[in-house]
Amino acid sequence: MINVLIVEDDPMVAEFNRKYTEQVEGFLCGGWAASVEDAKEFLEKQAIDLILLDVYMQESNGLDLLAFIRETGVNVDVIVISAASDMNSIKKAMNFGAVDYLIKPFHFNRFLEALTGYREHVSIVRERSLLSQEELDRLLYHKSSTKELARLPKGVTKSTLAMIWNCIRQHEAMLFSTEDIAESAGISRVSMRKYLAFLTEIEALAMETIYGTIGRPVYQYRILPQAEEIMSGYI
Structure with a gap:
């Protein structure tokens, strides 16, 4: 080490x-x-x-x-x-x-x-x-390739991350919620939250809080400009 x-x-x-x-x-x-x-x-x-x-x-x-x-x-x-x-x-x-x-x-x-x-x-x-x-x-x-060198956190797999990222890129609206991507990816909202939190942490996504007139705030996400470059190190 x-x-x-x-x-x-x-x-x-x-x-x-x-x-x-x-x-x-x-x-x-x-x-x-x-x-x-x-x-x-x-x-x-x-x-x-x-x-x-x-x-x-x-x-x-x-x-x-x-x-x-x-x-x-x-x-x-x-x-x-x-x-x-x-x-x-x-x-x-x-x-x-x-x-x-x-x-x-x-x-x-x-x-x-x-x-x-x-x-x-x-x-x-x-x-x-x-x-x-x-x-x-x-x-x-320092000639080296960073492709596939990043470590994924526990509970996050490369195959699922790639599938979720593909769903995110294909989403028509600029902003999307956990429920939007969970539905299109066919996985639970709990699992999706974990992956979206990871994508936010590595700065592939930005999270925004949308406040409605009643009820809890809604968390929505958008893709950041550097996302593709960042994701190339993971998928």
């Missing part, structure tokens, strides 16, 4: 990154640090393979941790995940050896690409003493 430390001062964002990380096969979130100093203390106590590093934090700048890692020779890799999109920050991160850089907000498939590319990198480094040109190119340029 590849042990990951998330360095992010926003607890909600850190939790999202943890969930994303543990959806990818071969990765385990070993901890969370809310500042550069917390991260340094964590690295002294526990071995970490990969850090997911934010740049802009209230108490510190994540690039200072990256500089510290390179200056002290700590054996850990770093993927920067930050809203910092200025060329100076990106260039500094690359110069200090970041293996990838994701600009917030990002789509899950880009996150998946970063982690699967890194996993392939680790596999080649651990298993090879000599490299072919093709293997070296994959290390340098």
Whole structure:
């Protein structure tokens, strides 16, 4: 397993990154640090393979941790995940050896690409003493396919997900309810809710609450623009 430390001062964002990380096969979130100093203390106590590093934090700048890692020779890799999109920050991160850089907000498939590319990198480094040109190119340029690499949560199967997604794409109205798709897919509303919740979590769907004049609110869904790209990693 590849042990990951998330360095992010926003607890909600850190939790999202943890969930994303543990959806990818071969990765385990070993901890969370809310500042550069917390991260340094964590690295002294526990071995970490990969850090997911934010740049802009209230108490510190994540690039200072990256500089510290390179200056002290700590054996850990770093993927920067930050809203910092200025060329100076990106260039500094690359110069200090970041293996990838994701600009917030990002789509899950880009996150998946970063982690699967890194996993392939680790596999080649651990298993090879000599490299072919093709293997070296994959290390340098992160050439890998994310198709079928995403992990499905317990209780969600690829075949049922593909069938539900096909029903969603064929639905004529832009907005649809749990009942709409459950009826066309021929499965229970309880099961459908689980799949729609998953599709919402990975940002293939957006959920909207529709309030009527009486009774409970109705939850309706719509397909997001990046949905097909995201779903290509699952079905």
